[in-house]
Amino acid sequence: MGNFNTIQAAKRRRWKSVDLMTNKNPTNATHEGIKIVNADNRCDFSTSSDLCICIVTWNMNGKHSVGGCGGIIGRKKGAVAMRINYKGIRMVFISCHLSAHARNVEERNSQCRHISHSVFSKHRSPYSRPDQVTIWLGDLNYRIQGIKTFPARNLIKKDLHKLLTGKDQLLQEAERGQIFNGYCEGTLTFKPTYKYNVGSSNYDTSYKVRVPSWTDRILFKIEDPKEINATLHCYESLDDIYSSDHKPVRAHLCLKLSR
Template sequence: MDVLSPLGYIKVTAVRMQGLLLLVLVKRQHVPFISGINTNYTRTGLGGYWGNKGGVAICFRMYGYAICFLNCHLPPHMSNIDQRLSDFDKILEMQNFEKEDIPNILDHDLLVWFGDLNFRIEDYGLCFVQESISNQDYSVLWKKDQLNMIKKTDSLLQQFQEGPLLFQPTYKFDVNSENYDSSEKRRKPAWTDRILWRLKRELLNNPVDSEERERFFSVTLKSYESHMKYKISDHKPVTATFEVELKSLLLTTPITLVPEGQWITPYDLVVSYNQSPDFISSNWDWIGLHKVVIRHVKDYVSYAWVKDNLVSSSEGLHQVYINAGGFPEEGGEFLLSYYSNNLQGIVGLSEPFQISKNDLTPEDWREKKGDPLMY
């Protein structure tokens, strides 16, 4: 976050199960259009009692479309291919999010599936595999990659797309090196670390040139590569970059925040906001005051419960009182957020604004505070 937050990324949620970690970071301008955030996990290690194997998932709606990221760690070893498939089926079966319109993980518009899937290269011996890698003749190895072989006959896996494996197998390396396993076990290299995606059939079959389409969501893979320079693991990390084109199902954010008057520290202030007619508020909604560079949703300098601190409400316009106890005395550039408990996310962000350092005496401030533009 030291690197990404200055670039405008905000961590909206995360889920962890032992060594499996999944984070979702979103550019600030998109955050109010992310809603319905939920996390889930499924243990498959030791018959479902241990979380060293299994899957963690984060699902949400983005501009009205249902998105899910699924990070899996499946069983290792060449012979455990059936167990890998069984664990994947179990993860899909148990990843339910208690939503009427999305009862199962496969009901999302986009499912991105990735992780240490542990599929191996069959038949070929170690020397042949290593020689093929040295010659960058990867295509001959693809034919015996277990995942590629299974996709030819498995109807579910056929629904998942993957980019071409134009990089060398990412497992198994000696730690702190670029050399494949030199231990006594001499593990055969394999593409264990994979990134796949699946679009809902309705979106796949939607003609691009149709003028009558109501929903359009397109995903294009821009890059799929490994990174040899990282040496702290016996795996090499894999990244994928996608370009998403969509027809937004949300034209406006549910909440529009407006800072009232001139903000001067350290005096209490009032925030105004408008809400869309179909937005349902909760007693646990809150408004946060953030510095412009936000690391995560709860990275605020002050906040107020919306219902508890409501000052006035009329014709969709609401005003909420914020205590200045957490305001930084030096002032600076800030913005406001509205967090919806029902939607589990920020549904409104203000434009950045300035909070000035107070140079007034208490008497001068009390006189100005009577000005309706100030409060």
């Protein structure tokens, strides 16, 4: 079943054509940003796909932590990766918890690059074949910025939260060419998943009064669409779960090898 890698986020990361170790893009580099895709109807697990994957990310807001990956990317923050080969589809899953707070955008960007370098380092075995599918999920902790909490909540209350996507740090940083080159994400049709009062679907009423944000995300990347066709069948939050200040996010992705 391929290799299993537990990673501790290295200190540098190199993309294919962008020098992100210095946060600078060479003039001839291109960055696709994050491609937004619409979710198709729910999959019926038909034989038309070689593999259907249900992916869930949820920050359970537990009282205990397994540690901070040696302190490299921060206390109580870290990442884990797993490689799987299923029916000839070579996949890597990356789950991470990045630094909190709206002001720490560059720190999160750096952590993404560190994690990526650990997983996709050129120092991997020369006998290993490149991954065809990458699925990256977790509490990425990118926030909504440029709007105060109560105007943002009013938009959400009126089901106008799609207007907040233009203020989403993750999409902004990808568009700037800093992170997630060539990844895809479903349309953010669901409400921001953080921060809730535990035990309810009411946004934070503590003294912190956080701006609601889509901190919990699932991204995927197909290295060669000519080899593998990917269909996203759902991308949604699970709003009926109340035991955390985050709402879980679920995606349903189906893959088919081109033959």
